[in-house]
Amino acid sequence: MSPLKTTLPILGLLFVTLSFRLANAATFQVRNNCPFTVWAAGVPGGGRQLNRGETWIINANPGTVQARIWARTNCQFDASGRGRCQTGDCNGLLECKSFGAAPNTLAEYALDQFMHLDFIDISVIDGFNVPMEFSSVSGQCTRVIKCTGDLIGQCPNELRVQGGCNGPCPVFKTEEHCCNSGNCGPTNLSRFFKQRCPDAYSYPKDDPTSLFTCPTGTNYKVVFCP
Template sequence: MHCYLNLSQSPKMMKSILSFLLMLTTYFSTSTYAARFDITNRCPFTVWAAAVPGGGRQLNSGQSWTLDVNQGTTGARIWARTDCRFDGAGRGSCKTGDCGGTLQCQGYGQPPNTLAEYALNQYNNLDFFDISLVDGFNVPMEFGPTSPQCSRGSKCAAAINSECPSQLRANGGCNNPCTVFRTDQFCCNSGNCGPTDYSRFFKNRCPDAYSYPKDDATSMFACPGGTNYKVVFCP
């Protein structure tokens, strides 16, 4: 059975249908848009890149991994794992950044690990992103936009591991004081805390990165929704 609608005899209906089709086109084009994250290892050693969402990938020196991440994604992280050993089923462990002993991360990594954090298409259709040392430091990192509509990013390339205070030293990295001491002063559990001598150690070396949980003013960056990004280990 065929159904035929003569739109020429119903201009109001035609206008309604065209408006509906335009709305659908706009919805599906925006709801399926994915921001691209190009993750590159420039370290002189192998890292096992980790991403939530995204999973994980072994990156030898010079190798890259591209992720497409849906708009509206929040609480996302990208980081490097070091000195990993995995079997054929993707089970094993890493010295730093381990995520439950799996190659394909489903949860966050174990400190210390330098973090690229982001949330896409949030308030005023902006992406928000940062480099965080609140979980400590293991590998230098650069995190920033690659699209022309935005240019300001963040970088933490200091020799933090070799200069790490003795109380914060960890195997393969440098812990944040919250991980070591677990007090409100350092972890800001009450939401009311300020910088400390330990957080200033990180901030003095990486001014663009989060050094403690309330370090928003100088550490959070924003780009218009639809921006693509790069994360570089050992920039």
């Protein structure tokens, strides 16, 4: 068989695979409804200043895992995109290439996983800085997750920081709170978060009440201060 005849079926398969992945890429509409400016961040995605009412679009391919979107607050950046944020800072960069510093309310997702499902959640394991809604905007899924409790105003003294309420793991760094071995349960501090944001991850083993799915191909929106 000629090299050309061998190559054509391979190219066709690659084209079909690429077309499938592009057709099932997810769009995330990130909107700031807060009465103040936030600097939205995403991995993947980078970062963007969002004044009140502004929206930023992030596109993510099927197979994307360990992804997250969050808000940064009280930031100052120079013309080169370097600076610092009070909460959610990602190594001083406007265009994030790494996860943000606690505390930050997180929208987390993994796309096109088991049985062609997307897995989505809101997490406050790393603390809370801005109220959040994470929901689908496609007809095949009607999932809405929210974390809008008064976590900053009621934050326990040992977790209070400027601009947010820190998570117990970033503060104490103990097995009890961080669950590095995979064997842990809720604590009094994680229950504080869970009582005010029942849809959100409050500790690492909080899957049954905090991890949700939508069919692959669903599009989503993340709203700060819904």
